[in-house]
Amino acid sequence: MTETDPVTRLLETARGNPVDNPFRVTGVMMQYYHVCKRELWFESRNLEIDRENPTVVRGTRIDNTAYDENRRNLHLGMISIDLLEDGRVIEVKPSSALTKPAKMQLSYYLWYLEQIAEVTTDGVLAHPKERNRESVELTDERKMKVEDAIRGIYDVVSKEMPPPAVEKPFCDSCAYHDFCWC
Amino acid sequence: MDRNYHVFSDGRIERKDDTIRLVTDGDEKKHLPIENAEALFVHGQIDFNTRLISFLNDQGVALHVFGWEDYYAGSIMPERGQTSGQTVVSQVQAYDDTEHRRELAASIVSGSIHNMRSNAVYYDSRDRDLEAEISALEQAASRIDDGLPINELMGIEATARKAYYRTFNEILPEEFRLSNREYNPPPNEINSLISFGNSLVYANCVSAIRATALDPAISYLHEPGERRYSLSLDLADLFKPILADRVLFRLVNRGQITRDDFETELGSCLLTEHGRETYSKAFEETLERTVDHPNLNRKVSYQYLLRLEAYKLKKHLLAGERYEPFKRWW
Numbered sequence: 001m002t003e004t005d006p007v008t009r010l011l012e013t014a015r016g017n018p019v020d021n022p023f024r025v026t027g028v029m030m031q032y033y034h035v036c037k038r039e040l041w042f043e044s045r046n047l048e049i050d051r052e053n054p055t056v057v058r059g060t061r062i063d064n065t066a067y068d069e070n071r072r073n074l075h076l077g078m079i080s081i082d083l084l085e086d087g088r089v090i091e092v093k094p095s096s097a098l099t100k101p102a103k104m105q106l107s108y109y110l111w112y113l114e115q116i117a118e119v120t121t122d123g124v125l126a127h128p129k130e131r132n133r134e135s136v137e138l139t140d141e142r143k144m145k146v147e148d149a150i151r152g153i154y155d156v157v158s159k160e161m162p163p164p165a166v167e168k169p170f171c172d173s174c175a176y177h178d179f180c181w182c
Numbered sequence: 183m184d185r186n187y188h189v190f191s192d193g194r195i196e197r198k199d200d201t202i203r204l205v206t207d208g209d210e211k212k213h214l215p216i217e218n219a220e221a222l223f224v225h226g227q228i229d230f231n232t233r234l235i236s237f238l239n240d241q242g243v244a245l246h247v248f249g250w251e252d253y254y255a256g257s258i259m260p261e262r263g264q265t266s267g268q269t270v271v272s273q274v275q276a277y278d279d280t281e282h283r284r285e286l287a288a289s290i291v292s293g294s295i296h297n298m299r300s301n302a303v304y305y306d307s308r309d310r311d312l313e314a315e316i317s318a319l320e321q322a323a324s325r326i327d328d329g330l331p332i333n334e335l336m337g338i339e340a341t342a343r344k345a346y347y348r349t350f351n352e353i354l355p356e357e358f359r360l361s362n363r364e365y366n367p368p369p370n371e372i373n374s375l376i377s378f379g380n381s382l383v384y385a386n387c388v389s390a391i392r393a394t395a396l397d398p399a400i401s402y403l404h405e406p407g408e409r410r411y412s413l414s415l416d417l418a419d420l421f422k423p424i425l426a427d428r429v430l431f432r433l434v435n436r437g438q439i440t441r442d443d444f445e446t447e448l449g450s451c452l453l454t455e456h457g458r459e460t461y462s463k464a465f466e467e468t469l470e471r472t473v474d475h476p477n478l479n480r481k482v483s484y485q486y487l488l489r490l491e492a493y494k495l496k497k498h499l500l501a502g503e504r505y506e507p508f509k510r511w512w
Contacts (some may be wrong), residue, residue, distance in 0.1 A: 045500055046266055048394065048493060161502045172479075179497060181477045182490040 006154035007147050014077045014116050024078045025153055027091075030108040030146075033153045034101035039176055040153065041162035048179040055094075055173045062094045062128060077116060081109050089113070089123045096127050097170070103136055104149060110138040111146040184220035186386070186469070188462045190455050192227040197237045219243045220485075221389050223382070225252070225458055244392070246385040251367050251452055252374075254381040256410070259392050266395035272499040273400040284335070285328045286402040286498075286505065290416050291339045293507025295323045297423040298346040300510045305431070310352040318345035335403065339419070346423075354434050357441060367450030371441060374451050375434070378458065379426025380418065382465055387414040387421070390488035394496050417491055420508045425484065429464045438464070473512050 006023055013022040032040035042048070071082045071090055082090045091106045106123040113119045123136035136142075156163065165180050174180070189195065193206035195214075204212045214222070216237075221244040235258060238245055242260045249255035276282045299319045306312040322342035326335070343363075350360045350372065360372040368374035388411050391398045401412035409415060433439040443457030453461065469485040482490070491508050498505035 042501070046268060047500055048496065178478060178490065179493045182493045182497070 005151070007150050009154075010150055011115055014112070023154060025108070025150055027079050027081070027105045027109060029153055029157075030149060031101045031105040033149055033156065034104050035098055035170075036168060036174070037156045037163045038165055038180060039174065040156050041159070042176050042179070044157040047176070049175045055175065059094050063092050076112070079109055079112055081113075084124065087119075087121050089121060090126055091123065092126050092128060094127070094129060096130060096132065099125070099134075104145065106136045107138060107142045108146050108149070110136070111143055114138065184218050186221050186223055186466055187214050187219055188223040188225060188459070188466070189228065190225045190459055190462075194229040195222070195224070195234060196230065197234050202234065202237065216241050216243060221246055221385070223385065223462070224248065225462075226455075244389050246388070248381065251450065252378050252381065252458070254384055257385065257388055259388070269395040269496060269500065270397045270400070273397055276499055277400055277402065277406070281328075283402050284330065284332065287332050287335045288326050288328045288330065289505055289507045290403045290419060291335050291342075292323060292326050293509050294339060294419040294423075295319055295326075295342045296507075296509040297420060298342060299323070301423045301427055301431075302346065302349045305349065305353045310349070312349050312352055315345045315349045315352075318342070332403070332405075339403070353431050358434055368452070369449060370451050371444050372430075374444060374453055375430050375439070375461070376426065378453055378461060379430055379465065380422055382462070383422050383425050384411075384414050384418045386425075386469070386485065386488055387411075387417040390492045391417065393489055394492045396492055396496055417488065417495075420491065421488060424510055425465065425468055429461065429468055433461060433464055476511065 004020075009019055009021065009023040010025055012019040013024060029040055029043060032043055071084055074081050074083055082092070084090050089106060089109050091102060091109070093102050102125055106125055110121065110123050113121060120138070122138075125134045125136055126132070171177055171180075189204055191204070191206040191208075191210075193204060193208075195202060195204050197203075198213070201216050202214050204214060206212075219241070222238070223246050225248045235245075238258070239260045244260060245258040247255040247257065276286060299316060302312045302316045302319060306316060319342050322338050322345065325338050330338075347360055347363050350358075354360075354372070358372050359370075360376075361370075363376065364373050365377050368377050388398060391411070391413055396413065398411040398413045400406050401408075401416045403419065404412045404415040406412050439457055439460055443454050443460065444451050445454055446452075470483055472481040472483050473487075474480075475482045475490075487508060494505055497503055
C-alpha cells in the first residue's frame with residue numbers, strides 16, 4: 001500500500017473530504033517544526049505546557065493587545081489567523097528572535113488561504129515592541145518550503161517517540177523546558 | 183512555587199473582597215494572602231461556604247482537610263482546566279499491562295529504598311552505628327526485579343521500611359523509641375509524628391499530581407482504590423524520607439518538639455496544636471529549601487521536586503521515555 005502524500009492528505013482533510021487518516025497542521029505546529037521538533041511532538045500530543053511560564057504570559061499579552069482595533073480574527077479549518085482591514089494576514093510576535101519560524105508560520109497561512117479559500121494575499125510579521133514590521137510574500141520557493149515542512153511535520157508527529165532533547169540557546173525560555181528536561 | 187498555608191485554630195474561613203480571611207472562635211481576624219498560595223491546609227474545625235470554594239477555584243488554590251486525629255480527610259481541588267482523556271488512557275494502559283505496571287512499581291520501590299538509605303547513611307556519618315540497617319536496606323534493594331509480582335515488590339518495600347524504622351531508635355533520643363510502626367490511632371509520640379508528616383507529604387503530592395492532567399486515582403505500586411488518591415501514595419513513598427523524616431529527626435533531636443507536645447488519651451497519642459504548628463512550620467521551610475538540579479541547570483525547591491516527579495511520570499506514559507524515580511542526589 002502506498003502512503004498518500006501528507007500534503008494531499010492535509011488538503012483533503014481541510015476540504016472536509018473523507019480521508020482514511022486525517023492530517024492536520026496548525027500554525028503553531030509549523031512554527032515549532034522550525035524551532036524545535038521535540039516541542040512539535042509534545043504539542044501534537046497535547047503534552048504539558050506551563051501556562052505560568054513568563055515567555056508564554058508575555059506572548060499572550062502582546063498578542064491580545066497589539067493593534068487590537070485594526071485586526072479581526074478568523075478561524076478557517078485548522079488555522080486561526082488575524083486579518084488587517086486591507087486583507088493581509090498579520091502575525092504578531094513579541095520579539096524578532098526567531099524570525100525564520102515566524103515567517104514559515106505566516107507562509108503556511110498564506111499557502112493555506114490560497115489552497116483552501118482561493119484567496120491570494122500577503123502577510124505582515126509585526127514586532128510591536130520593536131516597532132518593526134516586515135512583509136512576507138508567498139513566492140514559489142516559499143510554497144515549496146511550506147509543502148516540504150508539512151511532510152517533515154508528518155514524519156515527526158507520526159513517530160512513536162519524541163526526538164531526543166538537544167540543548168538550544170532558547171531552551172531556558174521554553175514553556176516545555178521543565179517537562180522536557182526533568 | 184507558591185506557598186502552603188496552615189490553619190490550626192477553629193473558626194471560619196471566608197471570602198473577604200478579593201482575598202480570604204480567617205475568623206477564629208476567639209474573634210481574631212487574619213487575612214491570608216491568596217495570590218501566592220498553592221494550598222490551604224485546614225487542621226482545626228472550620229466552617230466555610232460555597233462562595234469560598236468558588237473563589238479558591240478561581241484562584242487555583244487547593245484546600246486540604248485534616249480531620250479527627252490529624253488524618254488526611256480529603257481535598258477540594260481547583261479545576262484548573264487540566265484534564266486530558268489521553269493521559270488517563272495511557273495511565274490505565276500502563277496499569278493493565280502487567281510488565282509495564284511491574285516496571286513502574288519496581289522503580290518506585292527502588293527510589294523509595296534509595297532515599298531511606300540516604301537518611302541512614304547521613305546519620306551513620308554522624309556518630310550513629312547504622313551499618314546493620316544500611317546493609318539490610320541494600321540487601322532489600324538488590325532483590326528488586328522488574329519481573330516480580332506487585333505483592334512481592336510490596337514485600338521488599340515493607341522489609342526495607344522495617345529496617346529503616348529501626349534506625350529511628352538510634353537517631354532519636356531514648357524517650358522517643360519507636361517499638362513498632364502503628365497507626366489508627368498512633369499509640370505513641372513517634373508514631374504520631376510519622377503519621378502527621380506522612381499525611382503532609384501525601385497532601386502535597388495530591389497538589390503536584392493535580393497540576394498535571396494525571397488521574398490521582400490510578401497508581402502502580404499501590405492498588406488503585408486503596409485510597410482515593412492512590413497515585414499520591416506511590417509518589418509520597420519516594421519523598422517521605424526527604425521531607426517528613428528529616429523534619430522529624432531535626433525537631434526531636436534539637437528539642438524543638440518534646441513529650442509536652444503530645445496528648446495521650448485512650449491508647450492514642452496525638453500532637454497538640456502547638457506541636458502541629460511547630461512541625462508544619464519546619465515542614466514548610468523544608469519544602470522551600472532548594473537544591474541544584476542537574477538537568478534543569480538551576481536551583482529548584484523540594485516542593486517543585488514533587489511537581490517534576492508528576493511531569494516525569496506523565497512524560498513516560500505519553501512519550502515512552504524511561505521513568506527514573508526521584509533519588510536524592512545531594
